[in-house]
Amino acid sequence: MKVLIVGSGGREHAIAWAVSKSSKVDKIYCAPGNAGISEFAECVSIGAMEFDALAEFAVQEKIDLTIIGMDDPLVGGIVDVFEERNLRVFGPRKNAAILEGSKAFSKELMKKYGIPTAGYTTVHSAAEAREALRGTKYPVVLKADGLALGKGVLICSTPEEAEEGVREIMEAKKFGAAGDSMVIEEFMTGREVSVLSFCDGKAILPMASAQDHKRAGDGDTGPNTGGMGTFSPSPFYTDEVDAFCRENIYQKTVDAMRDEGRPFVGIIFFGLMITEDGPKVLEYNCRFGDPEAQVVIPRMKNDIIEVMEACVDGKLGEISLEFEDDACVCVVLASEGYPVSYRKGLPIEGLDSFKGRDDRFVFHAGTKFDQDGRIVTNGGRVLGISAKGKTLLEARENAYKATELVWFENKYMRHDIGKAIDEA
Numbered sequence: 001m002k003v004l005i006v007g008s009g010g011r012e013h014a015i016a017w018a019v020s021k022s023s024k025v026d027k028i029y030c031a032p033g034n035a036g037i038s039e040f041a042e043c044v045s046i047g048a049m050e051f052d053a054l055a056e057f058a059v060q061e062k063i064d065l066t067i068i069g070m071d072d073p074l075v076g077g078i079v080d081v082f083e084e085r086n087l088r089v090f091g092p093r094k095n096a097a098i099l100e101g102s103k104a105f106s107k108e109l110m111k112k113y114g115i116p117t118a119g120y121t122t123v124h125s126a127a128e129a130r131e132a133l134r135g136t137k138y139p140v141v142l143k144a145d146g147l148a149l150g151k152g153v154l155i156c157s158t159p160e161e162a163e164e165g166v167r168e169i170m171e172a173k174k175f176g177a178a179g180d181s182m183v184i185e186e187f188m189t190g191r192e193v194s195v196l197s198f199c200d201g202k203a204i205l206p207m208a209s210a211q212d213h214k215r216a217g218d219g220d221t222g223p224n225t226g227g228m229g230t231f232s233p234s235p236f237y238t239d240e241v242d243a244f245c246r247e248n249i250y251q252k253t254v255d256a257m258r259d260e261g262r263p264f265v266g267i268i269f270f271g272l273m274i275t276e277d278g279p280k281v282l283e284y285n286c287r288f289g290d291p292e293a294q295v296v297i298p299r300m301k302n303d304i305i306e307v308m309e310a311c312v313d314g315k316l317g318e319i320s321l322e323f324e325d326d327a328c329v330c331v332v333l334a335s336e337g338y339p340v341s342y343r344k345g346l347p348i349e350g351l352d353s354f355k356g357r358d359d360r361f362v363f364h365a366g367t368k369f370d371q372d373g374r375i376v377t378n379g380g381r382v383l384g385i386s387a388k389g390k391t392l393l394e395a396r397e398n399a400y401k402a403t404e405l406v407w408f409e410n411k412y413m414r415h416d417i418g419k420a421i422d423e424a
Helices: 008-021 051-060 072-075 078-084 094-101 101-113 126-133 160-172 239-257 293-299 306-313 392-403 420-424
Strands: 001-007 027-032 066-069 120-123 140-144 152-155 182-186 191-198 204-212 216-217 221-224 229-232 267-275 278-284 325-335 358-363 367-369 375-377 381-389
Touching: 001 051, 008 027, 008 239, 008 293, 008 306, 008 358, 008 375, 008 381, 027 051, 051 078, 066 078, 072 078, 072 094, 072 267, 078 094, 094 101, 094 239, 094 267, 101 120, 101 182, 101 239, 101 278, 126 160, 126 182, 140 160, 140 358, 152 160, 160 182, 160 216, 160 381, 182 267, 191 239, 191 325, 204 293, 204 358, 229 392, 239 267, 239 278, 267 306, 293 325, 293 358, 293 381, 381 392
Parallel strands: 001 027, 001 066
Antiparallel strands: 120 182, 140 152, 140 182, 191 204, 191 267, 204 229, 216 221, 229 325, 267 278, 325 381, 358 381, 367 375
16 A cells, blocks of 8 residues: 655654554655655655645555644644545544644633643733733743644743743744633643554544653753653553543543544544642643654554554554553754754764664654755754663663764754653
């Protein structure tokens, strides 16, 4: 069969790697792809938001399954466009992708169906926000309602920081139209855990747990980023936590979306906080996390195409997910200055050190070929270096050793990815 993957980051590289291992697949395309993805797929110069062009390509090339990796096209309705042309596509329709596309919608859904989450207020103007913040308890969390590249969340410790946050989100429009509305949320404390799940509109199969590191600097300092590293599994995601989430969060979410006339087919990413009062939902995403995918997918034993087709066909109940009894850690190599400003076009050395290995991986996030055919940097997050180990500590040690194999001029990384492992 022929498969088309839509996207250009580390998540899509991890998906392409997994798809390449499927015995069912003969040919892989990726639009637009990147230099690393080209090892497994033929990259096509069509942008992820060019829905009609992508669908036309899928028709012309007789694509059997299209996998949408990114949030923007999913929230924008790319699945609807493909389905209108009778094309098989893996991902939620526009009316289901709102689960990520609007934080206000997801909070209202959780409140309506009794899914545990933090207390909140939704506001639609700066004046309304300032009024809602009067007498509030600090810290408080401000969230732009729409998509903001994973960066539209501000934790404010004082009224002054909250005032600045309101200005940034709702007046200066730092995150564009995503800040037309805003969620003011109770600050929760505990351990953050990410759980990706396959859904077919009725059934849900959670994958192995993971934990992300969002801040740019060591010790969780600096601005929020798209993610600086991950590890899987999370030692804080116990069997007891898993049982609670399956009953009170995962299936209830799928059932709620179906009851709302928005059946969800694809990936639901559950961002969880394990609080003293039990697990609560921080956020939903409607696709694989990045870089969570880079530690979860390498541990999955299943043929990813078989699982995705079961989701599309409403037969997920026939699948049993299996994961290796090991651990995986991903350290993101970024361009110095990310996420604010950084140089591009710098040659990358050492990538051949990963070829033919099944214990360490390099997933390209922001790379391209230059006019001389060299692989060069082309983004803030450049590479995700993932490595396995029998334990999380061993996997972390292997991942950091593997980062030494790659070099580019403004290479930057955090040095404490997985430090929470020591505290487990």
